[in-house]
Amino acid sequence: MSIEPFNKYHLCNFNERTTTEDLPTEAIRQLWSCNWSTTRLQTILDNWQENKNVAPSLEAADTLLCQAIELTLLFVQNNFTGPFQQLEEISNILQAKKFVEYDPFKRLMENGEEINPNVKLGELLVIAKETVNLLRQHWSDALYLQWWHMRLIYIQQQVLDELTSNLYEELKVIADWLLKNVHNVDDKELQALLYLEVANSYLLFHRTQKSDAVLEDMCQYFGIVLNVEGLLGVRTKFQQKPLPQLCLKVQHTNSELPLALATNGSTIIPKLLLLDDDTRLERIRFIEPKDNDVMTLPSVLQALVLAKVKQLKRSQPKDRLADEELEPYIKTLLYQEHGPLQVRQSALLLNCVQESNQRRTVERSWKQCEGAVKLLDGTIYSLPERLSYAFASFLQPKWQVQLQLCELLMSLGMTKTALDVYLEIQAWREVIHCYTKLELRHKAAEIIQQELAKKPTVLLHCLLGDAIDDPNCYETAWEFSKHTSGRAQAHWGTYYFRKAEYADAIPHLEKSVEINSLQEKIWLRLGYAAIQLERWELAVHAYITYTHIEPLGFESWNNLAKALVKLGDKVRAHKVLSESLKCNYNNWKVWENFMVVSVDTCNLEDALNAYSRLSDLKDRYLDLEVLCVTIGLIVEGKADAKGQTQERLRKKAVTLMAQQCIKHGNEPKVWELAALLAITPLNRAQKLVKAVNAYTTKELEWATKQPYALKVIQICQQACELSLEATKEHTAEETDVMITSQLNSARLAAQAVLRATAKVIEKWTENEEALVVLREQLDTLTAKVKERMNAN
Template sequence: MSAEPFNVYHLCNFNEITKLEDLPTEALRQLWSCKWTTTRLQSILDNWSSNKTTEPNLEAADTLLCHAVELTLLFVQNNFTGPFKQLEEFSNFLQTKVLEEYDPFKRLMENGEEINPNVKLGELLVLAKEILDLLRQYWPDSLYLQWWHMRLIYIQQNVIDELTGNLYEQLKLVAESLLKNVENIQDKELQALLYLEIGNSYLLFHRAQKADCVLEQLCQRFGIVLNVEGLLGVRTKFQQKPLPQLCLKVQHTNSDLPLAQATNGKTNIPKLLLLDDDTRLERIRFIEPKDNEVMTLPSVLQALVLAKVKQLKRSQPKDRLADEELEPYIKTLLYQEHGPLQVRQSALLLNCVQESNQRRTVERSWKQCEGAVKLLDGPIFTLPERLSYAFAGFLQPKWQVQMQLCQLLLSLGMTKTALDIYLQIQAWAEVIQCYTKLELRHKAAEIIRQELEKKTTVLLHCLLGDAIDDPNCYATAWEFSKHTSGRAQAHWGTYYFRKAEYVEAIPHLEKSVEINPLQEKIWLRLGFAAIQLERWELAVHAYITYTHIEPLGFESWNNLAKALVKLGDKLRAHKVLSESLKCNYNNWKVWENFMIVSVDTCNLEDALNAYNRLSELKDRYLDLEVLCVTIGAIVEGKPDAKGQTQERLRKKAITLMAQQCIKHGNEPKVWELAALLAVTPHNRAQKLVKAVNAYTTKELEWATKQPYALKVIQVCQQACELSLEATKEHAPEETDVMITSQLNSARLAAQAVLRATAKVNEKWPENEEALTVLKAQLETLTATVKQRMNAS
């Protein structure tokens, strides 16, 4: 890699260690001062207008990069971090300029997806991208230019409501290049920040596994261990007995990371609101005093803990257990005395989500989120404080924070208050939902028509179609986009999908994902529609793509397995269902499908494990067909698909059948299957006698039914034969008393069978032959018992 023409200060990781007077150039000092005016913006526009067609030298390139960064940060301030006090001034200034070529609603569109209507000063982001693209042409190997390129991708994706395939492909290329050149950064903290920003970018595109790999590389490089331990403590004011509570312990051996007090010591970061509950403690109180002291983490490690929470949340099923595992990470962040404002803001918002579904904390969640929205435009924090470590702290656009507040308001029943905010931020889909909830659906259509008169967009045409159930609106949106909008096709296909008109829905859904392949919901609907029409190959394609984007939906894995089974690919179906179980360990339907496919593919151990889990999930669960096939295969010595030994399989099967015999003692087939696995004749005979008893009690008039009676007689014959065999061959622990007792049990069972059949008038030849054999066995049993009794 060639020499880096730019320096670390161009990254603008604002902290209190770097002083303005230490910066090497006037352009950098201007940039770090964050004193931006319309006069300054005019000079940037003039400079770019006169230099965009010429090859820049190093001095000009330094100035151009500072300009691109300044434009980006000005855009971030007015859309993400706040404050917004200069927004009107800059908006009015841009309106006076002829910047049609920088129209953000055209230039920032990707895969047919428009940017959010709340985006302000979008021309600045377009201009920043253009300047950076020029610099990257002349210095393609510059690590800092690539780093800013990744940041611009992150920002652009954040202002587009749907994930886009084009931006993800760009991100992958730049992220791979950056990871190869981490060593070229001398500053250890910046190395860590690069890993964090790459991981965060992958998480933005829902790539939790890739993010996990990047964060793991960071931890290995810096010797960081994030360990959640269980420590004794109490959670409520009246709790007498301490119970294990989760606590995060962060170990790091690298002393090159500056302390949070040095980087962000002057920032008065917002605190977690008091719970003010009469039962629950403000925070867990651990028994050991030292465990109540929160570890002081450097700013970059706080960003790492936040990234780990986001990664875990994205990669785990959404349930209460997973939320409890995330709690120690979040609380560690919230109790830090010093740290970056953006990391604290993100942690507070994440905590709002976690607490919103708990009765005792939902009110605090709402008030905290309301405070987070107010903070964006509050006067307390300076712009450098807001931008410090911002790209490592999960920047969110202002309207996304407001949307989170609206969701909390709706959960508390404050629909009208939420509606007012939705109208303010032009969240038209949510406006329709609120009006529907208020039984004023016609109002939604009126408002959308009014907005269409002001400005025509694809989204508004689509939402009008949703509001009035008119597919012609989607056709209009499609034509308006000049056949480029995946959203128009998605709404069109969804219209038919909801009416269960799958033949009409599929072409539109296919076209939509062809334009933008990162639409999770559309892939899911396409797969479901394909299954309904038994188009199995299309279903497999749709669900495989969906599981790559969103690997946590157990239903998608389940449906994928179903489609694979229909195509005859049961081996792949088995692997797919195994993945499905990771997403939802407690769903009995998935376990049942997994068990059946395991039996079909001869994964005998998996079949036994699945049956065990089903027995735990469903009371009195019994599937005799699966038991017969699985136990039969083990007894016959069939090889397991995964190469498990017969000894291991037999032990598992014996344990399973022992449990089944306890649960289903009145089911004769269960005893017969248990007998097949028994090692000694004595043990087998015991189980077969119980099978005979179960047969005769299950069907009171059994002797009058020829096939059933014959089955009872035959099982009784086997029991008698094995009982006699046990007198010659038995295990050392099987005493003479035990064997004699078993002979008596078999004799009594045979007598009972013969008595019952003797009362039946009708004689069947097959039964008579079997009865003759049984009578002979009874005589032998009686003689043997007498002989053994006399001998003793």
């Protein structure tokens, strides 16, 4: 069966450019009509039961795939996009068919993770997967069939409450294959859609780097540039002076990407609600009038901008600065006149998150999110409008949108209102939190026990354990799952973890990640518990795995480095801390750890850079031990681990010490270290004189302390010796005036030291020999100064 019976119309990327006349077969025309009745569903289910064990013919493959897609889209409609129609009738049909072998709570489970209790008509998704898998056995190289396989993985993961490693491994294989064959798609817009859907799928599994790489490949292939520029503008009604504001500019040269007016022109997409604020403007007003015109983007580029902003949000730290960087992307999407409904819905929901922590916009955020929930239940939009570009638009199940609304309600103090919604969507973890906040924790246990009596699940057993602090509930959940639930072990281990009983927690946490390796929080807890028990190898394993899943948490990189140092692997610790700095450039603790490990591994340039950064982050930062070791190694000519030249290292060290001398001019050791790096005798002598002054200023009674006094005398001797040497060896830039001035400075410093030590010389016979040398140097200096003065 080498001929592929599938074509681009099977993708069902509903848009207004495609007419009924374009569709090649009756099955595809029926699919695109979206007239899906219960009678038709009966026919599809009967056909599947009759032919599920029969090898499909070339002619039957088209019909089979269309029916699988119809079941998938019917499932998506009733769980993701709305409108939620004929649920009861369809449920009755499925019950009458007695699809026991297609129980979604068993067949859609992965790595022991159950599907969300809000999932409706799960049997349709199971049958669709079975149909696609049957077809893939015969047409393994069918691109559009494999594309639908990836979409089914995406949908299945969305209805599971936790990420699962099995689905991710399956996704990786199919995504790689699709990207290798993307050029076999003969439509440029569909090529772009394939890139987007692969990137979005990676992002669903928190693989931000892979997602970014796919988006970059897409932009390069299509000649697209997303550029954020700073343009002068004002944000408030009373702002007099314009300030730089961020604005997104999208450049693209591919004329084969159809305009949004052509693909989604008749869809009246929802608008951003008016802010109605007495201070802030509805939109940034740029000084140049042309900059206030929002670029009109094709639908597929709107999906690209959405994908990019989602990728950036996932890959950046959660702070106000990062939010401001995302704003131009979101606003560009929100002010488009035409475009896909799902892109606008996703952009509005994302904007709700961005505005929810700002006093002036939090109310709009709540109302907008409420509107998004109502849109799902409403009948304003047709099903083709809801499904247009849907798989490139970060579809979310209805209950996830409701959860977002509840978070906003909670932030506004509407706990009871949020509780009602949580109860409706069976978000039991959040129900416990609400009752705890309302000081009614016992009510949470009662409700969960009632639900357990109706239909026991692993999650309910675990949450009952959380509510009443009883580890026996986790054991019950484990037995109920027949030893397959990673969630049961995760809750069990977390119970002991919170009690700081790490030895008891570790076996359960290890078992949990053995079942499902994509549990970020559990890897973190396992790593922390291992560190507390000084099980360094386990800690390294846990944190390495976590950083592969979530590479942006600087604390995990930091803890990984600590464990590696404890194991004696400082070279790897240095690389790990370098990654940590990419996640949090402004954390002084990470920089300090990086600096110390850099010194230990002889990465001298990194040590200097780290010290310089610490000086910026911490006012008056000073670590003399690190400076002494680093400068000492550079002066000795020690090779840098990365092969940097001595000239480069010395130059960086001189710059750093110049900064330290300015900041810590009263610290004598700083001047001594700076003197070590000085090239000419004159330069060294100047710094040593300052060191003598710093020593004598720092300790007022220095002459009465023998070791301290001896140190001052010795430094003064070096300054005098180098000052005299400068008269014979100096550069062209070092003038006679400069040399004479330095001779005089050294002479005065020697006089001050001798004067201060004269009163206690009989007490410290150890210093007498050094003082004799210093007196001789003073006499020589005095004579030399007179000689040079007379010569002038």
